[in-house]
Amino acid sequence: MGISHNQFFERLAPHYDSLLDHLTFGGYAKFLRRAIRVLAPKPGEAILDLCSGTGRAAHWISQAVGSEGRVIGMDITPQMVSVARGRYGRSGPLIFLEKDVTQPWVFPDLFDGIFISFALHELPEAHRSSVFLRSFASLKEMGRMVVADFNPAATGLPRILSLLFFSLFERRNLNFFRFDLHGALKGAGFGKIETFRATAGILQITLARKG
Numbered sequence: 001m002g003i004s005h006n007q008f009f010e011r012l013a014p015h016y017d018s019l020l021d022h023l024t025f026g027g028y029a030k031f032l033r034r035a036i037r038v039l040a041p042k043p044g045e046a047i048l049d050l051c052s053g054t055g056r057a058a059h060w061i062s063q064a065v066g067s068e069g070r071v072i073g074m075d076i077t078p079q080m081v082s083v084a085r086g087r088y089g090r091s092g093p094l095i096f097l098e099k100d101v102t103q104p105w106v107f108p109d110l111f112d113g114i115f116i117s118f119a120l121h122e123l124p125e126a127h128r129s130s131v132f133l134r135s136f137a138s139l140k141e142m143g144r145m146v147v148a149d150f151n152p153a154a155t156g157l158p159r160i161l162s163l164l165f166f167s168l169f170e171r172r173n174l175n176f177f178r179f180d181l182h183g184a185l186k187g188a189g190f191g192k193i194e195t196f197r198a199t200a201g202i203l204q205i206t207l208a209r210k211g
């Protein structure tokens, strides 16, 4: 009998960062850092990290926004939230909420930026666009959103490698490779959209602006 997706993250939580860093020879942390540079958090800003996992990216973002800023991480897996709180605290400018981001949430016009890394592909197909709609409503007028993930529009060898990887390890999320990321962001109301490719086009960082 296999383990469910949630049980997988429950068990992996304390070792998630170090395991991924080792498996990718440091590439995972480097990619997250690059995505945060694209988000470009500034002192005093309010940032939401969707599916924040162990809280590492949220922590790095909180270092950029400083004590005048605020960072909220949300994740569905209790053990991930517990690891994040254990490492980075339970209060102050960086907090972690146990929350399924596919269920209703909106913080109208509250955030300067919203970040989601390596998680959009895991959300059920029917919910990915609604997460963008809620994100759009939760951003301030000139706010921006950064999506760091696999590239669903990859072509050629990068697509073959991605499909192979998902067939072996993430079969239930193979539908991500027919997800129209740009169309969904535009449909949610985002205007200017920029894409930065990584790892030969297998991964990408997408920056979408509200204003």
Ligand SMILES: C[S@@+](CC[C@H](N)C(=O)[O-])C[C@H]1O[C@@H](n2cnc3c(N)ncnc32)[C@H](O)[C@@H]1O
Binding pocket: 009, 032, 050, 051, 052, 053, 054, 056, 057, 074, 075, 076, 077, 080, 099, 100, 101, 102, 116, 117, 118, 119, 122, 123
């Ligand atoms: C691959 S990990 C990425 C974690 C972190 N964003 C990072 O880049 O290191 C995916 C995370 O998404 C979370 N997740 C999956 N589905 C979710 C949902 N519906 N709502 C909130 N979090 C979810 C999982 O619990 C897990 O922590």
